[in-house]
Amino acid sequence: MNIQAINEHLLRAIGVGVAVLRASDMTFIFHNGPFAEWFGKPEPGQTLPDVLPGLDLKELEDVKQSGLRYSAELQIKPKRRTLIFATTVSLANGVDEQLLVVECQNITRIRELESMIDSYSTMVERNTRELEREKERVERLLLNLMPRAVYEEFKTFGVVTPQLYDNVSVVMLDFVGFTDFTARTDPTVTLSELNDIFTAFDRIVEQFGCERIKTIGDAYLAVSGMPDETPDHATAVAHCAVRFLRYLERRNESHPHKWQARIGLGTGAAVGSVVGIQKYVYDVFGPAVNIASRLQVFANPMHIVAPEEMKYALIDEFQITDLGPVDIKGMGKMDLINVTSRLSTPQKTRMF
Known part of the structure; x- marks a missing residue:
């Protein structure tokens, strides 16, 4: 120089x-x-x-x-x-x-600006990760409320179009003596018991390709054949029902609280849609749901009752016992059957 x-x-x-x-x-x-x-x-x-x-x-x-x-x-x-x-x-x-x-x-100002940019980038990355985690939590929550196909429609369009499904089957389970059990048991124990049982039921339902729709107190409702068509929807819900009872029997052998349940099966048409705007939930309505709901009342504890029209769909894989005609409120007389696993010994049943 x-x-x-x-x-x-x-x-x-x-x-x-x-x-x-x-x-x-x-x-x-x-x-x-x-x-x-x-x-x-x-x-x-x-x-x-x-x-x-x-x-x-x-x-x-x-x-x-x-x-x-x-x-x-x-x-x-x-x-x-x-x-x-x-x-x-x-x-x-x-x-x-x-x-x-x-x-x-x-270059103090330059370094300060670089530091600000780095801090902002770090904040953006952190917020992005938090948003992704929140998105995943919301997605898991919504997938607990509705089938994935319905969730994808809801995520894309913001609404769910009600769909009529002509051929679905429904399993409805209700526990025996639940009101008395809750009256004499600490609420945290009751919730813990239900959580364990319903979690096991969810795994069974998933195993047979069904969808758990909801639980109402001690009632558990699952369907097969919606939103995706399933040719063997009747046998799918029957397998779920049999394994629900088998799980309860084995659980009762090692737990102090003994649970018994009645199960009703139904088949026919059903409508599925998201109900509500702010507090929305996916729900199903229709003849198949009504039949399952009504028939579980007529089942003996630890038994499964289904309409006779499901007999020929189930007879190859299950033990079927005719129960004869029963007057169903709002549906008139209906021939019913008792469904058990072929591994079980048929028990004598009575109608309530």
């Missing part, structure tokens, strides 16, 4: 701190106003390391020997605020003696 280049540096030095030093002892020959404002006016005999102690002495020696530029970032704290300076030291050639030119630029 020659004298002309040094002069050009000085002309460009508005807002930049510049100092010129003898390379031999690194004492100051010149410094401009910004340099003195930031680092203090060098006293006679002071060297560059005295004024800027953050510089690497070995690097400064390398500048004198090799002529390469040395760049560093220095921090000073004249008051409460820390200032950051981009500092370069270079060798000036073409003069009577070797000179070092020091340029210091205040």
